[in-house]
Amino acid sequence: MNARGFSHIELVIVMAIVGILSAVAIPSYRDYIARSQLIEATNALADTRVRMEQFYGDNRTYTNGGGCGAAMPALERFTLTCAIANAGQGYTLTATGSGPMAGFVYTVNQANVRQTVSWGANWGSVPSIGATRWLIKKE
Structure with a gap:
């Protein structure tokens, strides 16, 4: 008699391999989505x-009297x-994440100083290089 199909052990091994690959691939995929x-x-x-x-070039101020010269x-x-x-001679723009991007905060000012203030909880603490640029991937 010829048995066809997979044995129980073969199926368990395949499931273990799929589980290990998923454990590596899913977090990487989530980081990829967050970066995008x-x-x-x-x-x-x-x-x-x-x-x-x-606005400053036209008005010599960054404010329109009640707020920023450019609409957000x-x-x-x-x-x-x-x-x-x-x-009115300076400003700081801040982008604060919400929903799945909660925890991410980026800023830029009139001198074009870009900062990564904070990251999402899964990304750990911001490296010191974040004080001078926008980080969009784990360094």
Whole structure:
């Protein structure tokens, strides 16, 4: 009699291999997805900074009297805020993550100093290099 199919041991071995591969692949995939969503914040900060500089070029101030000279765009995963400093001669733009991007905070100011203030909980603490640039992947 010829038995066809897989034995119980063979199935258990295959399941163990799939489990090990999943344990490695799923966290990497989640980090990949998070990195792709961080671009929303950095792009919005860069674009808004350009619009703030255009406003300053026209008005010699970054404020329109009641807030920032440039309108803050509506983002899906981040909230963009603006803080005016030095009597309208300076500002700091901040992108704060929400939902799955909670914990991520990026800033840029009128001198184009970019900072990664904080990361999501799964990413650990921000390396010291984050004080001078936007980090969008684990260093």
